[in-house]
């Protein structure tokens with residue numbers, strides 16, 4: 001049983017991963033500054049697993065706090081690093097806020113663990129591919145010029161990690177490039193908690209369906225796709241969480257691919273915005289109100305991942321489909337209405 005540091009462990013993907021780690025017999029230790037999450041998530045996790053995770057509230061940009069934590073917890077054998085800002089639009093308005101937070105926190109962690117044997121899993125994104133030249137996109141595809149400071153922090157972080165892993169023998173790193181995480185835990189006790197108006201499609205759909213927002217706007221129906229709307233590879237957050245457990249397990253065994261490795265984490269298939277809207281209606285029985293609007297600046301036309309490498313070398317594959325994604329997201333929205341967490 002290993003103690004795994006989970007930074008950002010009270011967040012959306014972090015909380016599902018904490019549950020998956022506990023259920024796999026690991027002991028997650030959360031560090032989070034609660035800048036975009038709610039401390040009550042810890043009780044929600046306990047309701048699911050029967051175990052309240054250990055929690056430390058501090059900011060990873062505080063180098064002294066990071067060093068003190070590492071000194072006080074010498075038995076941490078793995079790190080899953082989620083903690084980061086992630087709003088694309090905000091990053092364009094406030095680039096330095098993104099570079100400061102997303103990179104200083106990473107550098108502080110890496111420095112504090114320098115010289116110690118560490119298995120490190122990083123939260124990266126398919127945003128590093130931009131609009132790929134070939135679909136499905138494989139891990140060897142060219143990393144394109146980032147569309148936003150947020151995307152650039154992911155690219156720079158991957159470079160920092162691969163160079164650090166090359167410089168320190170006992171550092172083993174895996175970057176997981178997520179496609180579009182959606183859905184919620186089947187218990188509906190944890191899920192996504194967007195602040196303000198959701199920028200992402202699924203939380204906007206569920207909030208519109210429950211009456212919290214007006215009609216959904218489909219951002220563009222003139223793309224070169226079968227129905228004209230943009231295509232993404234939506235991945236159930238519970239599947240995504242289990243990919244982190246698989247990555248920790250692979251690092252614990254010793255990754256034959258070397259000290260730095262990258263995996264796509266998606267389903268391997270794409271769905272258009274209009275297909276998602278129809279899937280939500282079909283799997284929940286709730287009718288959605290939507291309109292077609294202009295394209296959103298910075299959006300790529302279509303992207304979905306080749307998951308051959310994750311299947312064969314990580315030993316992980318998505319098990320849940322679009323119906324489970326939509327049903328669980330809807331169940332979570334209804335739970336939140338009855339039990340507001342904030």
Ligand code: UD1
Pocket residue numbers: 086088089125126127151180181199200201202204216217218219220230231232273296297298299300
């Ligand atoms: C976005 C980010 C991506 C980031 C991810 C994190 C951009 C350009 N990309 O992915 O870098 O890693 O979030 O969660 O912001 N859509 C609508 N109407 C809406 C909302 C979305 O039609 O109200 C469409 C979008 O145009 C897109 C699809 O739905 O085609 C998915 O959008 P979204 O959920 O925001 O994810 P991404 O843009 O793919």
